[in-house]
Amino acid sequence: MNILVANTPQDAEQIAYTLIKERLTGKREFVLGLATGSTPVGMYKMFKQDRLDCSHVTSVNLDEYIGLAPDHPQSYHHFMEEKLFDDVPFKESHVPRGDAPDPEQETARYEALVRSIGVDLQLLGIGENGHIAFNEPGTALDAKTHVTELTESTREANRRFFDSIDEVPTQAITMGLDTIMNAREIVLVATGTRKAEAVHHMIESVPTIEWPATILQAHPSVTVVLDKEAASRCAEALQARGNEAAARFFSIRA
Numbered sequence: 001m002n003i004l005v006a007n008t009p010q011d012a013e014q015i016a017y018t019l020i021k022e023r024l025t026g027k028r029e030f031v032l033g034l035a036t037g038s039t040p041v042g043m044y045k046m047f048k049q050d051r052l053d054c055s056h057v058t059s060v061n062l063d064e065y066i067g068l069a070p071d072h073p074q075s076y077h078h079f080m081e082e083k084l085f086d087d088v089p090f091k092e093s094h095v096p097r098g099d100a101p102d103p104e105q106e107t108a109r110y111e112a113l114v115r116s117i118g119v120d121l122q123l124l125g126i127g128e129n130g131h132i133a134f135n136e137p138g139t140a141l142d143a144k145t146h147v148t149e150l151t152e153s154t155r156e157a158n159r160r161f162f163d164s165i166d167e168v169p170t171q172a173i174t175m176g177l178d179t180i181m182n183a184r185e186i187v188l189v190a191t192g193t194r195k196a197e198a199v200h201h202m203i204e205s206v207p208t209i210e211w212p213a214t215i216l217q218a219h220p221s222v223t224v225v226l227d228k229e230a231a232s233r234c235a236e237a238l239q240a241r242g243n244e245a246a247a248r249f250f251s252i253r254a
Contacts, residue, residue: 003224005231009191013042016225033122036076044084062133063174064096096173111145122183130198130211134174143176191227200233
C-alpha cells in the first residue's frame with residue numbers, strides 16, 4: 001500500500017487525478033472504475049478542464065441506489081452525467097440500474113459485466129464507517145456485486161443530497177469487496193478529519209469485516225492519497241513507531 005499525504009484536499013485531488021491521467025494516456029483501451037459522492041468531484045472537474053481524451057475508456061461505476069431511475073436527480077447515473085459524462089465523452093459508461101424490476105438479477109448482470117471487461121484502475125473513496133462503495137461493516141470479504149442495506153450512518157451522511165432523511169433510499173446495488181479487489185490497480189482518496197478514523201483503521205487494523213476498507217491491505221497495487229487531516233490518526237500511529245517507520249509508509253507531497 002503506497003500512501004501519499006498532501007497538504008490540502010485540493011493537492012490530494014490533483015495527485016490522484018495526475019496518477020489517473022498518466023495511466024490513461026497512450027493506452028488503446030482502458031477500463032476505469034468510477035466513484036460518486038463528494039470525494040471525486042474535484043477530480044472530475046479536472047477531467048473537464050483538461051478536456052481529457054477518454055474516447056478509448058470504458059467506465060464502470062461502483063453502485064447505485066435501489067428505486068431510483070437513471071433520470072432521477074439524486075441517482076448516481078444522473079450524478080455522473082452532470083459531473084463528468086456530459087462534458088467528457090467515454091467509449092462506454094456503465095452504472096447499475098437502480099430501477100431494475102429484479103435487483104438480484106441486476107446484480108448478477110452487473111457482476112458478470114465487470115468481470116468480463118476487467119477493471120484496469122478503480123477509483124475509491126471511503127466512508128466514515130470504513131465502507132468502500134456501499135460495502136457496509138459486516139459485509140463478507142468475498143462478497144460479489146449485491147443488494148445491500150444502507151446503515152443509518154451512511155444514510156445520514158448522504159441526506160444532504162435529499163430534501164429529507166425519509167427520501168434517502170435504504171438499499172443499494174454495489175460492487176462487492178471481492179469485485180473491487182479484482183481491479184488491477186486501486187486509487188483511494190480521502191480528505192478531512194471526518195475520514196481520519198476510517199483511514200487509521202484501513203491502514204493500521206488487522207483486516208476485518210467491521211472495517212471493510214481493511215481488505216485493501218491485501219491488494220498488490222493500492223495507492224492511498226490523503227490530505228494531512230485525513231492522515232492525522234495514521235501520522236500519530238506511525239510516529240509512535242519512530243521516524244524510520246513513518247518515512248517508510250509516507251511520501252509527503254506539497
